[in-house]
Amino acid sequence: MKIIRWDPFKDMMMVEDLFNALVPGEKEHACTWSPVVDVYETTRNIVLTAELPGVHDEDIDLTIYDNVLTLKGDRKFEKDVKQENFHRIERNYGFFNRRFTMPCEVDSAGIEAAFKDGVLKVTIPKKDSVKKVHVKVQGK
Secondary structure (H helix, E strand, C coil): CCCCCCCHHHHHHHHHHHHHHCCCCCCCCCCCCCCCEEEEECCCEEEEEEECCCCCHHHEEEEEECCEEEEEEEECCCCCCCHHHCCCCCCCCEEEEEEEECCCCECHHHCEEEEECCEEEEEEEECHHHCCCCCCCCCC
């Protein structure tokens, strides 16, 4: 009998996929892995970096709608070696889908994305109305 290691994150992703299937117009297949992502804020931008080793830039789909950034893609299994010749397969392959709600209003027209060495960096400018302004308080 083959022993299969339980992965609670895959179970959580399956539940998320079930809920996403309830949304009309969303016909995506189940995610098989999820890239790690960092999201941080500067004074002018929201910056997202995602580790996508083995993913080609043409297999990445990046969209923003209603202040939600969606990162989708596909890491394909390399067919150079027959699967039965592998001793171990630990890397995950297949479709992924991540959604990120922006912490403030953003300027979707000014988004820039760069993909280098397996790392995607997305820079999303904040709208001028939400940029932090320091006001000097003057006493009497």
